[in-house]
Amino acid sequence: MIRRIAAVFAFLIAGPAAAQMPDEPMVTRESPYSVLVTIDRLSQVVTEAGGRVFARIDHAQGARAVSMDLRPTELLIFGNPQLGTPVMQMSQTVGLDLPLRALAWEDEDGTVYLSHPRAEAIVFIHGIDPESEDVQRINTVVDNLISQALAEE
Secondary structure (H helix, E strand, O other): OHHHHHHHHHHHHOOOOOOOOOOOOEEEEEEOOOHHHHHHHHHHHHHHOOOEEEEEEEHHHHHHHOOOOOOOEEEEEEEOHHHHHHHHHHOHHHHHOOOEEEEEEEOOOOOEEEEEEOHHHHHHOOOOOOOOHHHHHHHHHHHHHHHHHHOOO
């Protein structure tokens, strides 16, 4: 265990020449739908693609439960073991950040956004080369899922 931690720190300090934290560790895209519909659509797309929805968290509802206000904000936790397991085999600590998450939220002007972390940012802190094929595969799949969920009908 100590060797693994030391290896992660060594990677973070020196890392492969091409490996670096992305300049934009999070992707945020505008949604043409409400927060509720955005998460409904993403959930459906994930399931239809063979993925699994692990949880859906309504942060605004949580805020109301303690007599506080929060604009609509919902988190979807989802994944696919066929994509995530190879990355976890490289470093089991990436399980702290997998399954994946996407947050639909409404800003002060009523515009809805869908945000999610880039796979490169997730794995970098666990000592995994962000340029690995498995990481890039996750990026491609997530980008496609998000694009489908946000597509206007």
